[in-house]
Amino acid sequence: MTDLQLQQQYASLGISEAVFNYGESILASLKDRFDLIDRTAEFNQMKVLKAMQESKVREACLTGTTGYGYNDIGRDTLEEVYAKIFHTEDALVRPQITCGTHALALALMSNLRPGDELLSPVGKPYDTLEEVIGIRPSRGSLAEYGVTYAQVDLKPDGSFDYEGIRNAINSKTKLVTIQRSKGYATRPTLSVEQIGELIAFIKGIKPDVICMVDNCYGEFVETIEPSDLRADMVVGSLIKNPGGGLAPIGGYICGTKECVENAAYRLTSPGLGKEVGASLGILQSFYQGLFLSPTVTASALKGAIFAANIYEKLGFSVFPAANAPRYDIIQAVTFGKPEGVIAFCEGIQAAAPVDSFVTPEPWDMPGYDAPVIMAAGAFVSGSSIELSADGPMKPPYTVFFQGGLTWPHAKFGILKSLQALMDAGLITELS
Numbered sequence: 001m002t003d004l005q006l007q008q009q010y011a012s013l014g015i016s017e018a019v020f021n022y023g024e025s026i027l028a029s030l031k032d033r034f035d036l037i038d039r040t041a042e043f044n045q046m047k048v049l050k051a052m053q054e055s056k057v058r059e060a061c062l063t064g065t066t067g068y069g070y071n072d073i074g075r076d077t078l079e080e081v082y083a084k085i086f087h088t089e090d091a092l093v094r095p096q097i098t099c100g101t102h103a104l105a106l107a108l109m110s111n112l113r114p115g116d117e118l119l120s121p122v123g124k125p126y127d128t129l130e131e132v133i134g135i136r137p138s139r140g141s142l143a144e145y146g147v148t149y150a151q152v153d154l155k156p157d158g159s160f161d162y163e164g165i166r167n168a169i170n171s172k173t174k175l176v177t178i179q180r181s182k183g184y185a186t187r188p189t190l191s192v193e194q195i196g197e198l199i200a201f202i203k204g205i206k207p208d209v210i211c212m213v214d215n216c217y218g219e220f221v222e223t224i225e226p227s228d229l230r231a232d233m234v235v236g237s238l239i240k241n242p243g244g245g246l247a248p249i250g251g252y253i254c255g256t257k258e259c260v261e262n263a264a265y266r267l268t269s270p271g272l273g274k275e276v277g278a279s280l281g282i283l284q285s286f287y288q289g290l291f292l293s294p295t296v297t298a299s300a301l302k303g304a305i306f307a308a309n310i311y312e313k314l315g316f317s318v319f320p321a322a323n324a325p326r327y328d329i330i331q332a333v334t335f336g337k338p339e340g341v342i343a344f345c346e347g348i349q350a351a352a353p354v355d356s357f358v359t360p361e362p363w364d365m366p367g368y369d370a371p372v373i374m375a376a377g378a379f380v381s382g383s384s385i386e387l388s389a390d391g392p393m394k395p396p397y398t399v400f401f402q403g404g405l406t407w408p409h410a411k412f413g414i415l416k417s418l419q420a421l422m423d424a425g426l427i428t429e430l431s
């Protein structure tokens with residue numbers, strides 16, 4: 001295949017020669033970085049493979065159980081695989097955990113008791129956790145059960161407020177929640193190393209405090225996970241990185257035997273714990289998705305870096321910056337006007353394998369203070385390891401995007417977004 005043939009293939013999908021060439025010029029400058037990402041994926045692929053081999057994953061693991069799900073060898077082996085990958089004593093990996101928020105709520109609610117205090121030393125947690133904790137009053141929140149909450153914000157430069165954290169830890173402090181990814185906030189994402197330093201500091205003050213990490217969007221971005229640096233629990237969603245795009249539902253909690261057992265007792269029932277929970281026919285997608293996850297995460301990471309470099313060079317503000325190190329797969333681009341956000345999302349939608357023909361429009365989503373536009377043409381509904389973008393229609397008009405099951409698809413989506421911005425006259429010159 002010649003470069004011309006590739007360019008013509010893109011042209012047949014609506015990418016102009018100018019946009020294609022611009023993408024190629026950006027790409028040429030990213031070769032070394034992409035090589036490093038591939039090395040990380042290679043390392044993590046071996047980590048996953050080794051865990052599967054050591055746990056003797058076999059054909060019988062891929063079929064499921066029904067009813068109570070007693071002796072579900074596939075489910076139990078998968079949890080062993082997760083525990084090996086994250087280097088934890090135990091793991092709970094279930095389709096009955098409906099999403100990331102559910103996994104986090106489960107980890108918190110099962111390990112906290114009335115009178116305990118929860119501390120976030122990294123500022124306000126992810127939006128949906130506000131109701132779980134009771135920061136925004138909600139039925140069944142931790143606050144309703146007499147669990148108090150304390151928060152120490154990051155310092156303006158993004159660093160930990162160690163003094164504030166020391167002062168916030170008291171005799172009631174039982175569990176510390178640390179969010180690895182910035183999510184849709186503007187603070188920097190934490191590296192695993194930074195999280196390790198924070199955990200060491202906290203355990204230096206109070207050794208028996210449970211340190212939990214919200215690991216959403218962070219899995220396999222680095223070669224170590226927070227549980228390698230003494231996190232007692234790492235928690236995440238299977239429709240993000242570790243599901244590899246194949247898991248259609250699910251969440252995980254990896255951690256100490258006691259923490260995981262507490263979570264299992266609350267997910268099912270005291271006394272039953274991990275012993276029940278039929279896997280039905282879902283396990284093959286969990287195993288296969290986990291197997292693909294290191295390279296899928298690498299694809300998403302390349303997409304984020306490619307976009308940051310394209311849009312920063314064109315004069316837009318991007319976060320993280322084009323050459324910043326990456327600790328999660330989310331990329332924010334600020335357009336400063338609504339038309340930019342809309343055109344970007346239209347481009348991402350038009351690049352999708354599913355629903356490419358629909359036009360995304362801003363709508364009043366429950367729980368948000370401004371209309372939100374979303375682009376998602378995913379095989380798994382709401383999956384954000386698949387190429388997707390969303391932005392609230394309010395200043396500074398920032399779009400957040402993430403995912404891409406394959407690098408070519410992530411690249412195409414970003415070229416489509418650039419083409420849409422050009423077609424709308426929002427970018428007139430590529431330089």
Ligand SMILES: *Cc1c(COP(=O)(O)O)cnc(C)c1O
Pocket residue numbers: 099100101102126128179180181182183214216217237
């Ligand atoms: C996505 C996410 C969650 C919540 O996950 P859902 O599956 O959307 O409920 C929690 N924390 C962070 C940092 C996330 O990115």
